[in-house]
Structures are given as C-alpha cells and as structure tokens.
Amino acid sequence: MHGPGDLDVLVPTKDRPASLAVTLAGLAAQDARGFRVVISDQSSVPVTGDPLVASAVRILEHRGHPVSLLRHVPARGLAEQRQFLLEQAERRWCLYLDDDVWLEPCAVSVLVSALGELGCGFVGYGLHGLSHRHDRRPHELSPYEEWARQVWPERVRRDSPAWRRHTLHNAANPLHLAEKVGISAAWRAYKVAWIGGCVLYDRALLEGCGGFEFWRSVPAAHAGEDVVAQLRVMERHGGAGLLPSRAYHLELPTTVMDRAAECYDYVMEPS
Template sequence: MSADEGWERLPVDVLLPTAGRPAPLAVTLAGLLAQEARFRLVVSDQTAGAPAYESDEAAAVLRVLRLRGVEVELHWRPERLGIAEQRHFLLEQARADHVLYLDDDVLLEPGALRRMVDAIQELGCGFVGMAPSGLTYVEDVRPHEQEAFELWEGKALPERIRKGMPEWERWRLHNAANAVHLAQRVDVPERGWVAYKVAWVAACVLFRTEALRAVGGYGFWRELGVNGAGEDVAVQLLILERFGGAGLLPSGAHHLQVETTLPDRDTDGYALVVEAADAR
C-alpha cells in the first residue's frame, strides 16, 4: 500500500516564506501535514547562518510530508530584500492553478486547505482567506469591531475598496479572536464554510494564480524595499476590484502569537501601489 493512498491531490502550491523561526516553522509544517492531502510545498527561507528548515523539528515534519506524497521544494536565500520580494520569488516558482500563501506562524486545522479550495471554486473569485485567530483573546469579545460583518450570498463579486470607505472598516473583523466569535454567529452548512465580505486577509490566503499574476503579483518589491509592509493589502485590493474575494468561517487558521520578524515597516504598500495606481 502506498503511504499516501487515500490522500486527495489538490491543485495547490503552498508558498511559505520564513526567516529565523525554526520552532514556529515546524508547527506550521505540522499543520500542513494535518491536511491529509497532497500538494506542492515551496519554502523560501531567509534565515541567516543556516536554514530554519534544517532544524531537527522542521526537518522531521518535512520527511513525513514527503513520505505522504507531498512534493517539497526548499530554497535558502539568506539575503533579505523584503517580504514583498519573498512573496514575489515564491510566485515565480508556482505551477499550480492556486497558491496558498501561508505565514510561518500559522497553524492550520485539519481540512482547512480542502475547504479553501472548495470555496474559491464555488465562489468564482480571485482569493479566499482564513483570518488567523489569536486564542489568548478568546474571552475578549469585541462587538464594536464586528459591525462591518456581512455574508456573501452566492458568488463573491468584485468590489472597489479604499481607505475612508465604510467597507474599509472590515479590517477590524480580523483583530484578536474576532474570527472565532464571528463563527459563533453563523449557521455553517454541511459543506463546512460560509463566505463573508472582506477588505483583505492576512497570513493565510488562497489565490487563483492567474488572478494574482494578472494584477502584477508582488512585482513592486523593489520600490517597497527591505522594510516595506502592506504588500498583501495592496495586492488583495487590486484583486478584489477585478475578481472579487472573500473570507471564510469557521476559520481553520490560528496565530502562534510569536514575536514578529518585521518590526521595522517604513514603507506602506497601500500608498505605493494602490494610491499610485489611482493617481494614474
């Protein structure tokens, strides 16, 4: 019997940028193993000194992923040119119809990847995301941050969202443990998910590869620079306007709540990409 017998092959490349986080990386990889699916995994590691994926813990999980039929591709690129460059490099490696950008501090529940693939195919949009919750905040219920919550009925249609618009306030939906509390408000059908309207989703986003490339991907990385941030906000707003997008509940993604590796953020991707495009 094959070790991966019964595991479904999904049309997904999982793109995982990492730097200096061997223990969180191992936990994130374990969440991918819990998906019980075959996919292609591409890791871009910018850890100085030696790759984080060579740590005992991460390497052990990678061995099991390979045993289960997951194609694993590892890149050690210690020169840091910014997170947008990391994402751009990963997109250049992509071959599948869909790409999941998964941060190295996110733990996926079993079945999360399958639900995302089902949703993006049914909704017909450019991206779907599962907003990671911070479970240390699970007792911190914030109704005032949930006021912008609105479900999609049918397809997820294109929307134009900019700062200052009421729809921009949807960013608050993903603070703290709001994703957990929002899931408690909805009736989830047998398919296992409902879709809601977003401005953007961080850390766990499944894109249609064609849609991501159609808006230029992260080709602006040189302008954003080493300490730039907001690259995903900019890209998702552009995709949202042309192809639509959605968040999914219940979210099967959880923050590990470890310290950020991007403390300095001196360039805003929204201003650089979205406002510049609007000005043309």
C-alpha cells in the first residue's frame, strides 16, 4: 500500500514568485502528509529572496513536507527543466505541478488514491480557468468518454479521433464537465489527449518511456513537452483525467512567448 509519503511534487518556476507562493501555499494546506517538494528555479532573480516564497516553504516544512529549492540555470527549455526535476525525484510517484496552479486541500490524496487503484502511467486534473465559468462550450465537451473499470494503453496522435479530447480542458470546461456528468464518488476517470499543469506519474513508468530526455532533440525555445511525455506513457501504460478537477489555474500571462516549435513535430513518429 502506497501513500503521500511515496510522492515527490516537482515544481518548475521562472519569474513568478507571487504565483509560486500561492502554489506552495496550496500544497501546504493539503490533507495528505509526508510528500516531498522539489522546486527548480530558473528566475532572473532567485526566488529564495522572496518573502512570500520563503514563508510558504517554512510552512510546508513545519507541516512535515521536506522542500528542496534548487537553482537551475541557465535555462535550456521546458523539457530540460522537467528532466532535471525528474532526475531529482527519489520516490515511487512524481507530481508535476506548474507554478501557477492552486489545489484544493484533498487534491493530492485523491490523485494518489486514484493512481494506486488504476495502476496506469499517469492521472491528472484539467485546470479550471474560473474567469470563464460563465462561458459554456457544449461543443467542446462532446469528446468526453469515461474509463469503465480499467485504464488501457492508447495510441493518440494528431490525426486520431482521440486528439479531439484536448478541448475538454479549455477555459472552464472541467467545471462544466463535472456539472454535466454529475459526481457521486471521490473521482471518475476519463479519457484524455493530454493534461497540462497537474499530472501525477508512476515515476518508473515515466522514466521507462524516456522521461523528458528528448530535450536535446528540440530547439531551446519550445512548447508542448508535456504532450510528448504523456503520449509516450499513455501508449505503453495508459493515462486518465480525473473529475471533478481539484486544480485551478491562476490565469497569469504565459512565460513561454515563443511557441513556434512544438516538441511533437521534432520527436513523435508519424502515424
């Protein structure tokens, strides 16, 4: 039986100290205890000097969560930063959590419970963008399909029908999905194209699929590194989204201004 003590939370950050502090405060408020937090800081001004971040780190440590705040420069792109974090991980599971995401207090315990029960490669939450909570997009919810009892491996590519599932996580769609299907249990697993911002992996399975080692094969300015990693894991071990989502996007401007190079185009083999 495994629990939060078997978890490393991996947080990449760059030039968002206030947002990072909110993210860490959300982690500190989790009802799950004993997980470890590893932060990779590529900010122009190190976040160690920010009083809000320092306070959040102290609270985490006070509540029993070891924190490693690592300076990792120069920046070589998102995939390299994620690979660096993966190389720091020591525990069975690793949760990649972006520095602009706030979690409900039960979010980590639900993720860990679901991955333990499903036994697949990853589970995650699509992020709520609550500024869109009144923006209903029923046409974007149509690809929704639940996993019945077990999550199976899937091959998902751009030209496959499964690719259309990416719309499930636009705007406030996770909120509206949960309202539409109704949730009578702690979680429901559903089929995804990929998930951004909050994904819990079985670390050995992620590493067995190459992790983010492909960073050497893509331009330093790139996007979509999480898409490639998840497609690879999903093809061999399966992956699932969870409803209701317990993760909220802080909706800050992106720090990735140049998105011309998608990792998919450099790494994924043709269908």
